[in-house]
Amino acid sequence: MTHLQARGVVKAYGPTPALRGVTLDVAEGEIVAVSGPSGCGKSTLLHCLAGILRPDVGEVSWRGDRIDTWSESARSRLRRTEFGVLFQFGQLVAELTAAENVALPLLLAGTGRRAARTAAVNWLDRFGVAELADVRPGEMSGGQQQRCATARALVTEPRVLFADEPTGALDTLTGEQVLTQLVRLAREQRTTVVLVTHEPRVAAYADREVVLRDGMVDHTGLGFEASLGGGVR
Amino acid sequence: MLLGLLGAGSKHGYELKRAHDERLPRSRPLAYGQVYATLGRLLRDGLVTATGQDRDAGPERTTYALTDDGRAALDQWLGSVEPPMPHVTGALFTKVVVALLDADVDRAQAYLIAQRRAHTERLRELTAVKTAARATLDDIVAADYAIAHLDADLRWLHTTLSRVADWHREVHS
Ligand SMILES: Nc1ncnc2c1ncn2[C@@H]1O[C@H](COP(=O)(O)OP(=O)(O)OP(=O)(O)O)[C@@H](O)[C@H]1O
């Protein structure tokens, strides 16, 4: 059974084609980078895979089930339980503190308030921002917000993490720290990661790189086996 | 490099020097002695041949052209990927210029793609070295240095591939 799969996915925004037939298989525990120039359709593909957008044509399957035909509520339940999503823009709820933001997905999934708060602070700590637990996003730096958003995306221990430019606004060192931690946690928990980035050095954290160009797969970098077998020392 | 310049058409020694200095302004200007020494070596190895002489404009001028062996040697050089180390940029740039000079877009693209693959692979290796639990500060700092350079090369490779593709599309439509 395939883990996560897109088959011939086509998606347009009105007259603007964003994806023109993308096929992609992601194995369980694999970290895949999706890269390519601005506007090539990376975010759109991520949103289709995560069940946020529905393709116009084509299929998206999760563990053998076609989720593109599911209702909105079924897909949003999937996103709350099995998937974690880290968006490119506008991540945190401005009115809530860091801990409340991170606890939110757990509360939505029915976890009790205290347990959710404990888990949230624990996850903030893993990204080195536990001291910001009671601070609101408006009083944090971009990098601190990014760490909180990453903690929030992982707090439910999702099977798949979708991350759209997770280091976009960060300096090299901060970006690297967030990324290293994210990859380490993903490997520990065998979380599958779909990582959107336009930076080669960020894509290099992945097992495999899929490069999009004009809404199509331009080429694929090293395969999972190849990168485990030969390249990486 | 001289083979590449001859690939675009036969030339005199002087024209070769000029073409080199114009195309690759960042490398050191060629000395005439160097041009003729190299041509001598290429003649001896049968990679170039003297195709004609003209004397009317002062000093004697011999025109040189690529032989089939010379073409094969050029193809082999252009086809081989450079080891992706920080200092590779010069050779990488030279190959792309030479391939484009030959108006051989497929060749340039094939080389760029192969080189991008080699760079990407190396970048991934270095990233693994750096993120390994046992990495020392030395390892990390050294990897950082190489990664920064490879990253710059890779951006240039991506951009150049897009430019070559756009240019190719324009010319052929
Ligand atoms: N909500 C929208 N409405 C209309 N067009 C859109 C919308 N979102 C994206 N597009 C268009 O779809 C195409 C793909 O956009 P997408 O956001 O997937 O690109 P991207 O690869 O993520 O780019 P970037 O690197 O800039 O984030 C672009 O041409 C874009 O202009």
Ligand SMILES: [Mg+2]
């Ligand atoms: Mg995007």
